[in-house]
Amino acid sequence: MQKKVLITGGNRGVGLALVCKFLAEGFQVIATSRNGEIEKVNHPDLTVVKLEITSSASISNAVSTIKKDFGSIDFLINNAGVGLDFDEYHPEIDVVRATFETNVFGLLNFTESFLDLINDGGTIFNVSSVMGMLNREKIVPNATAYRMSKSALNMYTKTLSARLHDRNINVLSIHPGWVKTDMGGEDADVTPEFSANGIFELYQKRLPSGTFWAADNQVELNW
Numbered sequence: 001m002q003k004k005v006l007i008t009g010g011n012r013g014v015g016l017a018l019v020c021k022f023l024a025e026g027f028q029v030i031a032t033s034r035n036g037e038i039e040k041v042n043h044p045d046l047t048v049v050k051l052e053i054t055s056s057a058s059i060s061n062a063v064s065t066i067k068k069d070f071g072s073i074d075f076l077i078n079n080a081g082v083g084l085d086f087d088e089y090h091p092e093i094d095v096v097r098a099t100f101e102t103n104v105f106g107l108l109n110f111t112e113s114f115l116d117l118i119n120d121g122g123t124i125f126n127v128s129s130v131m132g133m134l135n136r137e138k139i140v141p142n143a144t145a146y147r148m149s150k151s152a153l154n155m156y157t158k159t160l161s162a163r164l165h166d167r168n169i170n171v172l173s174i175h176p177g178w179v180k181t182d183m184g185g186e187d188a189d190v191t192p193e194f195s196a197n198g199i200f201e202l203y204q205k206r207l208p209s210g211t212f213w214a215a216d217n218q219v220e221l222n223w
């Protein structure tokens, strides 16, 4: 049977590359974008759902639509995220709050609202970052908000993984690599397509739940 994957932030960057990869692999793809459109892809197996992840009303509408049209899904990729302070060395509280609204509170609110729609035996990938790692040898003191948000996301991966153990749902944190997107910039190491291929490869391996992996080199990360 055709597997169903849901990808948040599917309209550009890593999310768009994931949409194309999973369509090419024969999945039914449900992707979200803030205006309900993905202009660059037109495919019979793609459905686009409107989602502003910081809004509970928008989450509720998106979940109802997906439940009505698809019933359940096999794989959730929490990809949507923001990096608002890469050039900052002093955290501004409004920027910290805005970052957490999307990368942590919004992601958690969406995932929790969606859990009943994920099939037992399914998978959740939280797209995190090495910038959120606590065990990194050298931490550049920029992007406090972004780094903290990804550390918090990693803890969500761990707690959710333990909570969903009995349903055999695998919950992983994934670093997509340093990717050439609006967020990663021109100087980044890999293309979105390379990153999406790596994320697909990690999915195929069915790695242990509650672990953290890099998609660019398929290496396990020590949180």
Ligand SMILES: NC(=O)c1ccc[n+]([C@@H]2O[C@H](COP(=O)([O-])OP(=O)(O)OC[C@H]3O[C@@H](n4cnc5c(N)ncnc54)[C@H](OP(=O)(O)O)[C@@H]3O)[C@@H](O)[C@H]2O)c1
Binding pocket: 008, 009, 010, 011, 012, 013, 014, 015, 033, 034, 035, 051, 052, 053, 054, 078, 079, 080, 081, 082, 083, 102, 106, 127, 128, 129, 130, 175, 176, 177, 178, 179, 180, 181, 182, 183, 184, 185, 188
């Ligand atoms: N690029 C890298 O080098 C890199 C490295 C490590 C981790 N990551 C992570 O990988 C993920 C994808 O990054 P990217 O480089 O593809 O970023 P990107 O090109 O900036 O795309 C971000 C995506 O998230 C969506 N989004 C942002 N805020 C949202 C909100 N409030 N509600 C719904 N959607 C929202 C954006 O939608 P709009 O188009 O409407 O803004 C867009 O689709 C992020 O979680 C990021 O932290 C990226």
